[in-house]
Amino acid sequence: MTTERQVYLDHGATTPVDLEVVKAMLPYFTERFGNASSLHTPGTIAREAIENARGILSKFLNSKEDEIIFTSSGTESDNLAIKGAAFKNQDKGRHIITSSIEHPAVLKTCEFLEKHGFEVTYLPVSRDGFVSVDDVKKAIRKDTILISIMYANNEIGTIQPIAEIGKLAREKGIIFHTDAVQAVGKLKIDVEKDNIDLLSLSGHKIHGPKGVGALYKRKEIQLEPLMHGGGHEFGLRSSTENVPGIVGLGKAIEICGKNMNSEIQRMTKLRDKLIDGILRNIPDTRLNGSRKNRLPNNANITFSHIEGESILLSLDAKGISVSTGSACSSKSLKPSHVLLALGLKPEESHGSIRFTLGRFTTAEDIDYVLETLPEIVKKLRDLSPFGKK
Ligand code: PLP
Numbered sequence: 001m002t003t004e005r006q007v008y009l010d011h012g013a014t015t016p017v018d019l020e021v022v023k024a025m026l027p028y029f030t031e032r033f034g035n036a037s038s039l040h041t042p043g044t045i046a047r048e049a050i051e052n053a054r055g056i057l058s059k060f061l062n063s064k065e066d067e068i069i070f071t072s073s074g075t076e077s078d079n080l081a082i083k084g085a086a087f088k089n090q091d092k093g094r095h096i097i098t099s100s101i102e103h104p105a106v107l108k109t110c111e112f113l114e115k116h117g118f119e120v121t122y123l124p125v126s127r128d129g130f131v132s133v134d135d136v137k138k139a140i141r142k143d144t145i146l147i148s149i150m151y152a153n154n155e156i157g158t159i160q161p162i163a164e165i166g167k168l169a170r171e172k173g174i175i176f177h178t179d180a181v182q183a184v185g186k187l188k189i190d191v192e193k194d195n196i197d198l199l200s201l202s203g204h205k206i207h208g209p210k211g212v213g214a215l216y217k218r219k220e221i222q223l224e225p226l227m228h229g230g231g232h233e234f235g236l237r238s239s240t241e242n243v244p245g246i247v248g249l250g251k252a253i254e255i256c257g258k259n260m261n262s263e264i265q266r267m268t269k270l271r272d273k274l275i276d277g278i279l280r281n282i283p284d285t286r287l288n289g290s291r292k293n294r295l296p297n298n299a300n301i302t303f304s305h306i307e308g309e310s311i312l313l314s315l316d317a318k319g320i321s322v323s324t325g326s327a328c329s330s331k332s333l334k335p336s337h338v339l340l341a342l343g344l345k346p347e348e349s350h351g352s353i354r355f356t357l358g359r360f361t362t363a364e365d366i367d368y369v370l371e372t373l374p375e376i377v378k379k380l381r382d383l384s385p386f387g388k389k
Contacts, residue, residue, distance in 0.1 A: 152183040
């Protein structure tokens with residue numbers, strides 16, 4: 001079913017590409033098509049475009065230019081950071097610390113490493129969704145080689161105490177990786193101030209293209225490459241560079257950097273309007289994850305006595321797109337590992353919806369959701385077999 005009004009509130013899953021980004025990319029599919037490894041003029045033009053994008057990313061993160069490695073995605077950046085650091089440093093130790101609310105790109109990578117002789121500590125989180133710095137400290141052992149804690153959570157938006165964890169890791173001489181796929185563009189990130197050694201980011205979460213990402217790698221950190229071949233990207237990521245994608249990522253980051261403060265304020269206001277409107281007007285609802293230290297674009301709400309999937313489909317019929325969990329797990333009916341880690345019961349987890357705002361979300365969009373949602377929830381509760389209505 002389609003309706004006239006379309007309100008996309010699933011920017012945590014992916015975002016529409018900004019037209020300025022599309023415009024920047026287009027010439028690199030056609031007249032500027034060169035292979036950046038070629039020595040002739042078309043090759044040089046492609047090389048310059050890549051180095052320009054590298055410069056934009058390094059300025060944005062406050063790193064050096066040769067500390068940015070382009071990859072194909074956030075997932076690849078996480079894999080390169082974690083497997084790369086683990087395999088390269090296994091002589092020093094085989095213990096890794098992470099959290100129980102990481103994205104599968106981190107959790108499954110850690111599970112893979114467990115099958116290859118590494119030991120992983122999965123830290124719990126508080127009821128409101130934070131990793132405790134004290135828990136990290138207690139988990140550190142003589143053989144700990146890597147700590148990987150996400151900058152901000154993709155389901156509940158909580159922002160972790162990254163600078164403090166980074167400081168602790170630095171004092172102990174342990175490599176610190178953060179998955180910043182959801183945080184980039186929505187928070188001010190400075191790899192120096194935050195004491196970060198490795199940071200993953202992705203193009204398609206920030207109004208850039210899909211199929212391109214980057215890993216920041218502090219110069220002194222050694223990684224084992226995952227891809228072997230022509231030695232691209234400082235020997236860490238062989239394969240002919242995705243020049244249009246890299247140009248698009250650079251442009252997307254440039255736009256984020258320009259409008260960061262005003263965008264944070266604008267989105268926070270809309271997010272709060274959405275959260276307050278739902279909690280005020282719909283009974284038996286609660287916000288998952290802390291209200292403070294939360295991404296400006298994330299609202300995750302449990303609607304008691306009903307299934308998130310039914311809400312999602314009813315909203316979809318009204319032209320509103322939301323998600324029931326992280327994009328990757330939302331097709332499975334398993335309860336969200338993040339919501340379970342907060343201490344929610346499986347049935348509470350099933351009744352949860354994630355709303356994620358983006359650059360083009362307007363106050364009218366939020367008004368439309370707030371007008372539409374109470375009726376849907378009431379109808380579903382009237383039909384619900386799950387007890388209280
Ligand atoms: N990490 C986090 C926190 C994410 O939210 C996602 C995507 O949902 C990823 C990693 C994976 O990024 P990509 O889709 O670019 O592989």
